[in-house]
């Protein structure tokens with residue numbers, strides 16, 4: 209990464225105007241990913257003065273500013289209590305503490321990384337994104353957008369839903385990218401399942417979710433649910449694992465994850 | 475650009491270009507205790523404290539650090555002495571390249587978590603890699619240091 213100029217934004221509008229002024233202008237999150245890229249940045253736009261690193265809550269939602277670091281996400285007691293520690297479990301699988309003090313939520317969402325351990329978690333928590341100009345859209349819709357919005361991610365919203373959670377990252381070493389990752393969240397009446405690093409980006413297993421939500425989870429429905437899941441999710445090869453290996457892992461962790469969140473009350 | 479910050483409790487002014495990392499700035503000004511390992515946010519040897527938080531200086535742009543307080547091992551001398559003593563007693567020292575970054579993370583751990591479990595310690599320090607020690611002796615030394623009053 210080579211940066212020509214640095215701009216410390218005084219407002220969202222100011223940041224947006226600079227972003228629009230040149231396609232080579234970019235927003236800085238923690239700059240950890242940007243640093244790895246061979247990219248010429250004309251103006252790097254810093255949002256650190258815009259108070260986007262706050263987590264607040266209303267009766268119905270948590271609002272998390274896009275400059276919130278991954279460490280703050282894992283330390284946010286109220287948020288983690290609501291989601292049965294799902295956010296914390298996932299964050300603690302991303303590199304070390306010093307890394308997570310810099311890496312931001314905004315950079316983690318806007319990068320749409322296929323290996324992301326965070327995206328699946330926010331998919332099952334039904335996150336909604338708020339952009340400065342584009343307004344609000346669900347995380348799921350954002351992942352399906354062909355063209356990334358050329359905009360500033362301001363915050364994400366998580367509806368307050370009590371539930372049981374299960375997170376699993378399978379990787380060769382503690383600091384490596386996932387070979388597969390799974391996030392499960394079960395509220396009183398809804399089970400949601402996301403699977404990522406397939407090696408493509410995280411997706412919700414919607415048909416499987418609908419089937420289990422309608423038919424329940426018992427000895428009769430389990431084989432059908434597993435079959436649906438394996439048909440619905442596609443797996444591929446990369447340096448970390450073959451599609452075949454991922455399929456074997458997926459079968460085991462699908463069953464384990466659903467069993468775990470179906471146990472007991474939410 | 476001129477950046478004003480505090481380094482180990484002393485005010486400093488650095489003239490940097492926009493791409494310069496804190497690791498580069500410090501080493502260009504002879505702060506050699508901050509080590510360059512991977513230069514890719516993966517090994518933890520370049521750890522410094524920024525406003526008390528452990529962070530990777532290889533990925534921090536110096537221009538973003540206006541008015542921040544930076545601490546390296548030179549700024550927590552007494553604590554580093556204690557950590558080194560326990561490392562010595564447990565035979566945890568080998569080439570020593572990871573030690574400055576490790577010491578800052580251990581010090582931050584002591585500040586940030588009260589009564590950490592073994593698992594908490596491992597989770598906190600997982601980003602500080604050591605190619606020599608195998609971690610066992612370090613782990614024992616860290617537990618002894620954490621038992622000391624700050």
Ligand SMILES: Cc1cc2nc3c(=O)[nH]c(=O)nc-3n(C[C@H](O)[C@H](O)[C@H](O)COP(=O)(O)OP(=O)(O)OC[C@H]3O[C@@H](n4cnc5c(N)ncnc54)[C@H](O)[C@@H]3O)c2cc1C
Nearest residue numbers: 235237238239240241242312314315316318324325360361
């Ligand atoms: C060595 C390494 C290992 C990693 N390992 C893992 C892992 O195991 N699991 C995992 O889940 N993740 C991993 N990551 C990804 C990491 O967790 C972050 O998601 C990533 O670094 C991006 O966050 P950042 O704050 O550094 O963003 P940046 O690098 O600053 O930005 C990334 C992109 O997002 C844009 N952007 C940032 N903020 C905004 C905003 N508010 N609005 C609009 N655009 C914005 C930037 O312009 C840039 O294009 C790893 C990253 C690195 C460098």
Ligand code: FES
Nearest residue numbers: 512513517518532
């Ligand atoms: S040199 Fe910074 S993490 Fe390795």
Ligand code: FES
Nearest residue numbers: 570572604605606
């Ligand atoms: S003692 Fe050599 S890298 Fe840790």
